[in-house]
Amino acid sequence: MIQSAVSKGIIKGYSDGTFKPEKSVSFIEACAIAFRTSGVVKTSEENASSDWKTPYLSYYNTNSYDEVYKPERNGSDNPMTREKTLYVLLKARGISFDIAHEKVFAEK
Numbered sequence: 001m002i003q004s005a006v007s008k009g010i011i012k013g014y015s016d017g018t019f020k021p022e023k024s025v026s027f028i029e030a031c032a033i034a035f036r037t038s039g040v041v042k043t044s045e046e047n048a049s050s051d052w053k054t055p056y057l058s059y060y061n062t063n064s065y066d067e068v069y070k071p072e073r074n075g076s077d078n079p080m081t082r083e084k085t086l087y088v089l090l091k092a093r094g095i096s097f098d099i100a101h102e103k104v105f106a107e108k
Helices: 002-007 027-038 043-048 054-062 082-092
Strands: none
Touching (some): 027 054, 027 082
């Protein structure tokens, strides 16, 4: 599965050639995966930037994702919850919903 996602450009490893599957996914990594799979941000935009995060933060900030998670306040390298990751992925695919009213599972 990982190799397939790498070959399709959906995920990338770290600059040292590792993948680190046991590591938590950060906010910016989750956005990169969501935006790459939906095609709203192209890998060429990432390559054209001096910082790989720039096109993903730019897309996030200009497309009203910030009602759920503000990276400038919380830090783009902080881990993402599964709920926020799903929200970003679905919104990138054009599926929207009111996250405040979609609580299905109990909070612990």
